[in-house]
Amino acid sequence: MNNAKPKLALALGILCISIFPILVRLHLTSGLISAFYRMFIAAVLLLPYVIFSGKFKLPHHRITFLAVVGGLVFATDIAIWNIAIQKSSATQATLLANLSPVWVGIGSFLVLKNKPSVNFWIGTAIALFGMVTLVGYETFVQFNFDLAFILAILSGMLYATYILISKNLLTKVDILSFMSIVLVSSSLFLGLVCIISEENFTGFSNTAWMVLFIQGAICQLMAWLLISYSTQHLQATRVSLSLLGQAVLATLLAWIFLDEKMSWFRIIGAVFLLLGIRITFYNKPIGFKNLKQI
Numbered sequence: 001m002n003n004a005k006p007k008l009a010l011a012l013g014i015l016c017i018s019i020f021p022i023l024v025r026l027h028l029t030s031g032l033i034s035a036f037y038r039m040f041i042a043a044v045l046l047l048p049y050v051i052f053s054g055k056f057k058l059p060h061h062r063i064t065f066l067a068v069v070g071g072l073v074f075a076t077d078i079a080i081w082n083i084a085i086q087k088s089s090a091t092q093a094t095l096l097a098n099l100s101p102v103w104v105g106i107g108s109f110l111v112l113k114n115k116p117s118v119n120f121w122i123g124t125a126i127a128l129f130g131m132v133t134l135v136g137y138e139t140f141v142q143f144n145f146d147l148a149f150i151l152a153i154l155s156g157m158l159y160a161t162y163i164l165i166s167k168n169l170l171t172k173v174d175i176l177s178f179m180s181i182v183l184v185s186s187s188l189f190l191g192l193v194c195i196i197s198e199e200n201f202t203g204f205s206n207t208a209w210m211v212l213f214i215q216g217a218i219c220q221l222m223a224w225l226l227i228s229y230s231t232q233h234l235q236a237t238r239v240s241l242s243l244l245g246q247a248v249l250a251t252l253l254a255w256i257f258l259d260e261k262m263s264w265f266r267i268i269g270a271v272f273l274l275l276g277i278r279i280t281f282y283n284k285p286i287g288f289k290n291l292k293q294i
Contacts, residue, residue: 001241003233003234005229005233006229006230006233006234007230007232007234008228009226009229010227010230010234010239011104012221012226013222013223013224013227013230014227015229016219016223016226017223018220019218019219020215020219023214023215023219024210026211028204028205028207028208029204029208029211029212030199031079031082031083031196032079032082032083032134032190032193032194032197032199033199033200034082034212034215035075035078035079035082035190035203036187036190036191036193036194036199036201037212037215037216037221038212038215038216039078039079039186039187039216039217039218039220040187040190040191040222041191041212041213041215041216041217041221042216042217042220042221042224043180043183043186043187044181044185044216045216045217045221046180046183046185046221047180047184047231050176050177055174055176055177055178056176056177057174057177059172059177060172060178063172063173064181065166066168066169067169067173067178067182067185068181068182068185069163069165069180070162070166070169070178070182071160071181071182071183071184071185071186071189072185072186072189073162073165074158074162074182074188075160075163075185075187075189075190076128076158076188077155077158077159078190079190079193080152080154080155080158080160081151081155082144083150083151084152084155084226094239097191107184109213119177122204125250125273126275127271127275129272130269130271131269132274133157133268133269133272136291139264142249147203155291161284163231163239166178166228166231167231169253170228170232171232175215175225175228175229175232176225178228179224179225183220194255227239250287262294282288
């Protein structure tokens, strides 16, 4: 099967979610409300189309149940990550959450038929080294092993769980139906959490509403339709590791729009991170002879 389209979809999806950390850092709303409106706005945009076009097909009750579970897992991940990124440095939260490829690799080894290849583990090691170099060793010196640290680790594990669930279900249900169930269940769950937490659903500035709409329309709906399509056709391990590419784009966007400093260490880290991702898409065993080709 030609993987050009899934790879392109994955690249575009990563581009769409790369702006999310920049928007969260603006602190225009609380982490919980941001998570709720990200899912709710995406649901409001998608549901009228799938219902009136007849694209929505309710799958078997077991698959529906698992899709709802996936929605709850993803909603919890987004809420936890938003809170972690607001309670600690964005860099620390992003780095810890991006350990998800490791959890996906372990999960794939345990539950999926297609086991991670040696290239995946080599690529993961190189990509994580690139991630560490990208954020800087001083980040580890400043690590606070507090609630935010635990939440960021948990976010990465939930992220990995969602990818594994979606990989399994997308072989049995179409993308639009799956996304509809995920978005509705996520919105209801996060709405209930916000009510219990006594969050304010209104009273935001025009800028905040615009940011919330971008999060829902681009960072959630557009991004995850593309990523779900790629997940349907590519290995879950490759998708999860490729999502680390958002760190490179987020760093570049932060340098352009937030005036965050750019150094040679960050550039070198980005190169290693992208090299690690590339290795996972290389099917032949890696040796000195084909390193140049990679």
